[in-house]
Amino acid sequence: MNFPVVEFPWLGNGTVIAIIAIIHVIISHGVAIGITTLMVTAEYRAIQTNNEQLRNVARKLSKWVLILTTTIGAITGVGIWFSTTVIQPDSIGSLLRIFFWAWFVEWVVFVTEVVLLIIYYYTWDKWEGAKRIIHNRIGVALAIFSWITAAIITGILSAKLTPGRWTETFSFWNAFFNPTYLPSLAFRTFLAVMLAVALLSFPIKIFVKNKSLQEDVFKVLGFWTAICLLGILISGLWYLQSIPPEAYDMIVWSTGMTDQVFKVLNLLGLFAFVIFAFWMVMKPKKLPLILSIAIFGTSMAFIAEFEAVRESVRKPFIIYDYMYANGVLAKNEELYKKEGYLKHSTFSKVKEVTEDNRAEAGMELYRGQCMSCHTVDGWREKRAFKQRLAGWDEESIASYIQTLHETRPFMPPFVGTEDELNALAHYLAEVTKKEPVSTALEGK
Incomplete structure (x- = not known):
């Protein structure tokens, strides 16, 4: 023990980190990246079709993106720092020594993201006419910077499972561009937008009463769903092929399910998303509310499962081949x-x-x-x-x-x-x- 010990005796130290991390992933991925992408796409389509109602939907979404990312997103982001620093100080200390400049750049990118979000939200009325294109381009820049934040963090997180040649060279670049960096980044990108679709479909179905407007919104959501479902499958298989065999063998164990239950539940979840995608594209006006609710619940379950698997398959290490889960080198x-x-x-x-x-x-x-x-x-x-x-x-x-x-x-x-x-x-x-x-x- 190189640092003072902090214990959460009933929840368990790992559970505390997991709760904060899952909430943060929902906001940082589903809202900051995913909903921002859908929002900017909806605004672009509204400009092209001169659809003021669709533009108003995008405008309302920007309010919630601003509120959620600067409150819950920011708080849980800091919460991850606090919880991991006191619970896993050896791990965080090692990662800081490896990735100090990456984390510094990520902070600069995040500040830029917040500035762009503020500009985007407060210029809806000021940039009219031809300036609407400029406003939309600010939104595109916002989406890109939100993604860059995830791209930097993914390099750090993926290195914990597959540090690659870093254990030999101790080179920052070997650690950052590790064997699972690209497949992990691709998977997280598609997952973020897919999560956003799941988060939005339920409230759109409830609060948007105009069926024609519902159809317009679901066309945007359906477009991205078709892309992301395929992207998740391809990048997910790529990721599984890139992780160590020992980690691959622990996937089912990490969920706490039996092989049969794991296969059935995940196939049912995937099937639900496929049905949802086809229904949204083919008959957006008649998308059942119960299906929207089911997709929302399924997406939350997938996120929880993904985080549990990502954290657990590294065992017995917390940084693979370098530091054990209890902080012992x-x-x-x-x-x-x-x-x-x-x-x-x-x-x-x-x-x-x-x-x-x-x-x-x-x-x-x-x-x-x-x-x-x-x-x-x-x-x-x-x-x-x-x-x-x-x-x-x-x-x-x-x-x-x-x-x-x-x-x-x-x-x-x-x-x-x-x-x-x-x-x-x-x-x-x-x-x-x-x-x-x-x-x-x-x-x-």
Whole structure:
């Protein structure tokens, strides 16, 4: 532990990050990129067809893009920084050292995006006549800068799964333009616009009463749906072919579903989107409300699944082949086994295991090597030790810990001396009791 420990005991540290990240992805992808693209397309079509009603729809959309991106989008963006910095400081510290200038450029791009959005929103009435084309071009620039933000962040995120030659060269360019960068960027681009279609179809069906106007809006949505469905399939297959085989084999596991349930649910979701696309293109005036609601729910489920898979298939690493999910550098594994993990933990209160401090040492080892994914008694029973280890004795737990990375390849190996392993087993055996040892120790 090179940094102070922060724990969310009931939710779990990973769940806290996941909740914030999913909300942020919906806004940053679905709204900032996707709805902006649909909005600018609708405005362009309105200019070409002299359709004032369609232009007003685009205008109303710009208000919501401004509100959502500068409030929820900005707050969750900062929230990701705060949560990951306190929960996964080793990972964020490494990424900052690698991608400092990329993140700086992304910040400049984001500020530019906000300025363009403000200009776009507040000039609807000022730029009339021939200037409407200029206004639309500002919108196009806004959409491009929104996409550039995602293009930069994708380079950072994709490097966590496929750092490529970076582990050998430590070159920024090898890390950024990693093996999954392009397929990941393409997939995220198409997914963003498809998500926007799902987000908009439901409110358009509810609030736009004019059937002719509904048809005009759904023509725009249908155009992009046809493009994005094909794009998602192609880029998704490209992405799957680019990830490590070990990560590919963990996709179904990461969702918590069985193979059969995973296939059925995802095929049903895909089928629903295909039906939705055909219906929107062929009979936009008669698009069923229930189908719009179903697509909205399906898109939320796909986003949650995508984020869960993206985060989980990296295991046992958080930065592939470089840093384990608990923040331990792979290169230090043998050092810690020989000299001890606690000795090299800056913020551990215990540096050496003794007979008197076994429980406290075990808790420090739990915090350093287990807490990033597990809880003592959290809502996710599969990751809560009090449920998983109920009835286990210390010897059984110690034996299991010693080989867990072999029996469960997604688990990082335990790194530490034999005394430390036994101390962790002692602590984990104690958490199954009525009064968890963590509570007793924290009261001292």
